[in-house]
Every structure is written in structure tokens, then in C-alpha cells.
Amino acid sequence: MNQYDNKKNLFVRSLLLFLFAFSIAIGIFFIARLTFQISYFPEAITFNGYLNDFFEAYWVGFRFDVKTIAITFFLPIVVLYFFTLLPKYFLLHYFHILPSLLAGTLVLLTTVLMSNFYYYRFYQSHFDVIAFGIFDDDTELVLLTIWQDYPVIVGAFALLTLFVIVR
Numbered sequence: 001m002n003q004y005d006n007k008k009n010l011f012v013r014s015l016l017l018f019l020f021a022f023s024i025a026i027g028i029f030f031i032a033r034l035t036f037q038i039s040y041f042p043e044a045i046t047f048n049g050y051l052n053d054f055f056e057a058y059w060v061g062f063r064f065d066v067k068t069i070a071i072t073f074f075l076p077i078v079v080l081y082f083f084t085l086l087p088k089y090f091l092l093h094y095f096h097i098l099p100s101l102l103a104g105t106l107v108l109l110t111t112v113l114m115s116n117f118y119y120y121r122f123y124q125s126h127f128d129v130i131a132f133g134i135f136d137d138d139t140e141l142v143l144l145t146i147w148q149d150y151p152v153i154v155g156a157f158a159l160l161t162l163f164v165i166v167r
Helices: 003-040 042-046 051-085 088-123 129-135 139-149 152-166
Strands: none
Touching (some): 003 042, 051 088
């Protein structure tokens, strides 16, 4: 087996890791969407003759989620491609840090989803310009309010657990 075959094998294994992480991300997004609907719109679960609309909405949501996940994973995939152009040592190094990189990406996506869930609870809308006003107001007071009113410890523990499981 020559060096080209080894690099090709590592590249394929890396892509399989990406597909695995991508699948996990799709599952996380689906669970987040379902949790959001059950928490804030429980009457919509009864369907009331709108089953086709329900599936259409979830289909559109699925496509949006896949687009968001693909954009998030774009940079690590480009880095992977450029590592294949370097000597095998660098690709091996990248392959060893890839699980941590993908797990970190999944934790980042999950953090955004959880933050959006609680942001919606308070403001009755998804992330918007107001979310970035944290730096315009008394940042320390805003962060203290977040710490007291929302499950920061439980959320951090859940994210850490997700990171360890996925990695």
C-alpha cells in the first residue's frame, strides 16, 4: 500500500466521521424542533386535520436544518481537504483531532439551539437584533439574570456529557 492509498483511506475515514456527526446533528435539530413545538405550541401536536401541513412544516424545517449544519461543517471539511495535500503526518494529526473538532461543533450547535429555546420563552421570538444588545446594556447584570433564571448548570453538564459521548 503506497502513501496515496493511506491518505485516501484516512480521507474516507474522515468523511465517514463527518457523516456520522452530521447525522447526529440532524437528530439533535429534530429533537430541538419537536421539543420547541411541544413546549410552546402543544395544540399543534393534535393535528386537527392538518397532518399534511405538519409534515410539510417538518420537511421545510429539515431542509433548513441540513443547510445550517452544512454551513457549520464547511470549514472543517475544507481544512480536511487541504490536509490531504500535505504529507501523511499532517493528515494523521488532523485525523486524531477530528473527533474533538466535530464534537465541539455539535456542542456549539446544541448551545445555540438551547439558547434559542430560552430566548423564545422570554421574548416570544427567535434570535434577533435584541440578542446582541447584551453588550449595550449592563452586561454583568444581564449575565447574572441569565445565570439565575435559566438552567445554566444543567445545560452545561448536558453539553459536556454530549461532548464526551460524541467524542
